[in-house]
Amino acid sequence: MAAITVAHLTKRFVGKTAVNDVSFSLGKHEFLVLVGPSGCGKTTTLRMLAGLEPTTSGDIYFGARRVNDIRPKERNVAMVFQDYAVFPHLTVYENIAYGLRSRGAPRSLIAERVPAAAERFRIDHLLQRKPRQLSGGERQRVALSRAMVRDADLFLYDEPLSNLDAQLRHQAREDIVTLHNQKQKPSIYVTHDQSEAMAMGDRIAVMRDGRIEQIGTGGELYERPANLFVAYFIGTPSINLFDVILQAHGDGLYAATAGLRVLLPPEIRAGLQDRMGSTVKMGLRPEDFHVPKFAPFEVTEHNQTRGIVNVIEPSSTGCTVYLSTVEGTPQDFAATFRTRLPASYLGKEIPLALHLEKAHFFDAEHGASLLSR
Ligand SMILES: Nc1ncnc2c1ncn2[C@@H]1O[C@H](COP(=O)(O)OP(=O)(O)O)[C@@H](O)[C@H]1O
Ligand SMILES: [Mg+2]
Structure with missing residues (x-):
């Protein structure tokens, strides 16, 4: 059985259908990337999965359990937000520990995981600072660490690397994938950057205007795009x-x-x-x-x-x-x-x-x- 199933998920705001009849399922260990231009409904999809946004219609299942009416905290989802949402009054250490503490994790587990996550994301020298003393990129890594220490059933990442410079971004991508491989939990990663999607996703869902245009492996999207939008969106320079x-x-x-x-x-x-x-x-x-003269096929006048x-x-x-x-x-x-x-x-x-x-x-x-x- 799929770990996560989304069926005909729709979200209408006043005057705007943000997510329009979206369906997909996710394997137990799968890393799915949702990619698409700004405003196509990526964040709204994640928020519905986390339970932060009520659905207009459609169903969300975790395993066999329909979770539409289950409160966010009981869904056991770890989410990294686009605007990182770190607590300004807490230190970096307490920010990272927050999700564990609020779920009653034992002190020893917190003391073990928080420094390890901070070290992985290279913010271990900042543990006693407050968020206002950090750069955007450092705050982003606090938010990543806070999600990564959790034993969640589903990990959601909303453009978590947008504030990192190129080198750190590559490193953080690797860290996220490595951690995903260790945790073996379903994960959905949102980005507007097709090269990031290609680099990270087991499968990729290309979204436009609230809909999924195509879902498949990077190779499938690249070799067999279902339509012009996908063909043009995937690959750089564009087709x-x-x-x-x-x-x-x-x-x-x-x-x-x-x-x-x-x-x-x-x-x-x-x-x-x-x-x-x-x-x-x-x-x-x-x-x-x-x-x-370098063509890997016979060159003719045709x-x-x-x-x-x-x-x-x-x-x-x-x-x-x-x-x-x-x-x-x-x-x-x-x-x-x-x-x-x-x-x-x-x-x-x-x-x-x-x-x-x-x-x-x-x-x-x-x-x-x-x-x-
Ligand atoms: N709370 C809201 N009220 C009204 N419209 C919204 C709200 N949240 C998102 N939208 C609209 O829904 C569409 C999808 O938004 P979003 O999911 O944030 O897109 P993305 O994350 O792909 O950039 C956008 O047109 C956005 O303006
Ligand atoms: Mg967004």
Whole structure:
């Protein structure tokens, strides 16, 4: 049985549906990430799970027990809030100890866990300070420690790392995942940052406008996005989208737009046959553009295009190049290469090989994926 089940969960505020018919379930040891742009309903979903916000409709189960009407304290949930909500009048030590103390944990357990959590989050030198003597990042780590010392049945994290600088954020991510692996309790982690979601989640639920657009492993969302929103949201730089007309010539199926006419490989034709003559969105991720001589597939006249190099951004693995198409109205797109492109290429036109087996196709109006892979 799933540890946590959420069924048709809905929350309406006056004039606003914040969460709209959300359903998912969570395994006993699972780490689920809810990701989506600001305002899509992530915090409201967590607050309903914690019992801090009444539901408008839908059910929440912990195991077989429906908890909609169970008070927050009796749900035994540990939550890290977006605004960290540390108590200003308590020391760091007492803040971290709070959840344990209020549940009557023995003194010896508190004395053991509080310093250990503080050490893990590198605030052990601050235990006697008050929150006002801490930076935002330090307060955030107090809130994390306070949740992590608990023996909760469900851990909820609402953007707990937003105030940490890049290096500490990476470290804290690792700490959270390590602790999760030790505790083996279901956890839901909220972020608006897709790279954080990809790095941390066993599964990821992408939310938009109160709804879950798709739920799956990072790999599934990346390789098989259900729609344009997910395709665009996951991956950085974002997937490149081209409006193409599908054309049949002889045995072949071509996708064509100004300056680009490519022959689609057999494995992706199936979903597109009945779209002949119509315009669809073709998506190609930046890493699916290749310098022809380094392409991991055979380059022909049917899988090539050209682009003008506008910007070259070196990266640790090669570079990201921002280009525009050469014919018709120029369209910008991004390519990532595993080699460095010298600055002398700036402003020049270069050939590019397209890895069409990796292409995505979407309905031009409602954005649903047209591929069944
Ligand atoms: N108490 C409230 N009253 C009215 N509207 C709210 C309330 N809380 C949240 N909202 C609205 O519900 C939507 C979802 O909010 P929230 O769950 O905080 O989103 P997120 O955490 O994804 O940024 C937003 O449009 C927000 O303005
Ligand atoms: Mg929020």
